Amino acid sequence: MYRFKINQLSDLDGFLTKVSGRMPKNRESYRKTILASAAFCLLAMLIGIGAFFVPGLAVVLFFAFCLMAAVIAGLVVLGGLIGLSRDAMELRGQPYYSTRPRECSAGAFVHLRRKLLRLMPGSPARLRLWPGEWVEVRPFSEIAMTLDDEGRLDGLPFMPEMRRYCGGRHRVFRRVEKIHHYYGPTAPHLRRLRDAVLLDELRCDGAGHGGCQAGCQLIWKEAWLSPSDGAKADRPAPEAVDASRLDACAKINAADGEERYACQMTELPKATTRLSWRDPRHYWRELRSGNVRPGPFIVAVALALFNTVQRKLRSAEAPYREPTDRKTSPKEVLDLQPGELVRVKTRRQIEETLNHVSKNRGLWFDREMHRFCGGEFRVASVVRTIVDEASGKMLTMGSACIVLAGVSATGEYLGLCPQNELIFWHEIWLERVAPRA
Template sequence: MTALAFKVGDVVEVLSEAEILATLDENGALDKMPFMTEMLEYCGKRLRVGKVAHKACDTLSRSGIRKMESAVHLEGVRCTGAAHGGCEAQCMIYWKHAWIKHVDSPDATPDVVAHNEPRLQPLLQIASRRPDGDDGEPRYRCQATEMLNATPEGLPILNLGQYLDDFRSGNVSAFQSGRALAAGVYNRMQDVLPRGLRVKGGKHWGTLVGRAPGKTPTQELGLQPGEWVRIKSREEIEQTINADLLNRGLGIDAEMARFCGRTVRVARRVNNIIDEHTGKMLHMKSPCIVLEGVVCEGAFSGSCPREIPSYWREIWLERVETTNTPTRNADTAGVR
């Protein structure tokens, strides 16, 4: 258990460009975490801490939960992708403690007025790119592509201090913290026990079972932002994914399965996102759908605070004409 410099709900002020520049290395980063051009508009502004980012899930090598030093997420602050080729992932931004400071009120006049630092913008522009690929297409560098470098140390499932910090920081409730621990232990046992002793064939908690024979089916609904949809049942979705839980290359995990049966609105269609492994912009043949308020909550993945938006195939959704369709809370919907 560590001392927490910030907690959820704390009001902080983002430092000026000059102050932030003083913390960055020649790669525009602090502790290998880049400060990005998309963050400049918040210099001098006051916001609340949304989550304490003391750890992060590894979406690059799938190694599990990793330790993050001295960082927070600020309420509602997601990357616009404006300086990264128009990437539409809208990742939560990491703010190192050295880039923010405590304040008493979000309405008070900032102590340091944000001003332009002429050396910072060129540094960030250079730092946002990798060398172009052999195909001549640009390669980008951002906080997501550098996640492994910024989190060199893993967090074992039985490191109980992380769960205490999840609760003490205000990231999650005591129940949610305990659930994440229980799910982590259960999944680990499924991985290490002899096959004959595993439950349900070794399936991780809450995951689906792919039942689609051969090539997975597809469907285009032409969904648009603002439309209401119902996320199909677990049984319906299982008929559309293969043994690797993929539909045409897009996966659905236990965190998404928690929302099965829920009625929500379409937030946006996603066509372009940066490949975290290569930095290359991926142009989707079939747009993915992002739903309002549906993000990974880390319920079964160590209470990760990244709140990554979930990407949905249209075949996993169906239009509804009314908002009166019964819904279920994600904490209890279809978990097995």
Template sequence: MPASQWRAGDWVQVRSREEILATLDEQGRLDGMPFMPEMLAFCGQTLRVFKRAHKTCDTIAYSGIRKLERTVQLEVRCDGSAHGGCEAACSLFWNEAWLRPAAAPGAPEPLSRATPAAPRARGCSIEQLMAATQQGQDPEKGPRYACQATEILNASQPMSNYDMGQYVEDYRSGNVGLGTLLRGTVYRVSMYVLRRADRWGRRIGLGDALARAVMAGYDLLQRLLPHGIPFPRRQGLVPSGQQTPQQGLGGIGPGSCVRVKPYREILATLDGSNKTRGLYFDAEHVPYCDKEFRVRSLVNQIVDERTGYMLRFKSPSIILESAVCQGAYSDNRMFCPRSIYPYWRPIWLTPVERLRGKDGSAAEL
């Protein structure tokens, strides 16, 4: 049975605040998932399903992939207004009980499908909903916030990476296209071979020569494929003990047009832990290298989902429009639909005058 009746691209209407509040407990939650005050602004709106949220990654304990039930993500994001101005712009989780089927704008209304919104708890007031955004305060750290990201473990269950049904649902739900599915599969098989090649190479005295040969073979294959991505888990080139280079924002800001530098150039700015000034460059960044985007926003502070306290950056990071984590090059969270925005350092980007694509990207991935 699918985790949701809706697929990516379906249209739904968000129920009224009264209907939604009636489904919540006194902590503003349904099945452990908070309905946050930021979501009230979308009540009554007709929105499109971005992805079926049948699973999610664990960014708290890093335990792997987690299972969700009757949940989707819509084409809207949290603005952080009820959580101290958090700027992470997380994709929001929507329980089916908070939604009803709807037609696309201008299309005939769909046949009714059963989407009961009957109360499943005592109900929650607006005052209780607002109060539930905080769980105490520290004299030095400030408020301790609670949101969907901090409570994800309470709203989900463990899922095995070897549960093949999740990957079938990734495709059937419309979350993942066949091309992304195949690229991710090739990557996972290559990682399996690489780790064993590295182990055997060191055992027989060849060092990392076998592993480097596997990476070279991967790169060769990717050059032959449309939209091929080079091996995305290479190590940064800044020598140990040497500081990584620093670069200010310059003229980069919301609405600016930038081009992500080639992967090799970015590797030259990363240390052995693949960080530039403390910010990690992940394998999920690599598909966006050498492509053009528009800057969505600058990030100065986010709620730390592990502690609930506000985490303030020493220097702003950058979010690029449409550049999200695909979960295609990640261990233990393959094809996670959460679509978290990766953060970018200015030194990884080059300003450009304009973009060719309407959605902020010059090329399809």
């Protein structure tokens, strides 16, 4: 639900001003940027309209420049209004997550597009799949022919956990045109991935990687798939082909003797190339590929432009968290179990549990998590062990992390990255809706 109501904003601002004697600093900063950007947008439009009536090629180019400047300034205004609206809802404890899928639906256009692509010459490995299309995972005997000695295609591993889906039919969830790389000396940055998709909610169960519970969504190269009619029945996966090398490739013999693992997440840097945040094409690819509808796309671009301006001005970005100088963070044990109904605490309550770097015992309270504050969800799973993406080591959590059903990252603040990562919650950020029976 991407929405904002100006009357609610004014009422809340008036209430906060009466209570505190002045408007909160972040909201005051938002309003200044909105007003300045609106004035710049209006000025650029007036100058452009005036120049439009003067003949000449240079004047036409100047008009186009003014029009582009006005559009960008208008998007900054929109991003600021969205930031104000969301901040108001967070203060009221009202969640603003969307229940609608961000992907475009597969309609008649997608079916016509597939028929036209079949008539075009080109490599069968490049299917140019669209979200919502049905595909069949090729038999493992065919997939094995695409893999190198390390069980990879273009640097991306085909993992043991993926073999049980061979022969099955699934819908394309999203294309993976890029990933967000957030560890290592050069992180964070974007990286380009080609000819890859996500299917349905097919996630790694960690069976081939020491029981890792991260639940990462599996990435499929298009060479491992073929277009299919979803009405057909699945074919059983063939068992005659030896897949033992997949298990061998999933483990690494480290020099220190410690057992380590190699999976798609640890090897993504080798399967991708560096991508610049400043290159606007990575936004365009998400829209062109059907990964995002126009509405969420405009919201994400508007917030990115607004936060860029705020960053340049060294002002508060959206969403906002009250800074603290605490060096330690508290702990609370609820012993939550899958199936229990919980409520995410308000932003104010969660802020009181964070240290000076917005962490609670090593776990970030990320910007993606703000939208769920105040919402009620079922506990999907309890995570205690994960493979560290930077080193490949198996890590044991100091305290269990909670995964909530239907709660995953949207990528809105990360260039609309499509990875659909699960969000981990500490129990201190949650509360039971009803006492355990």
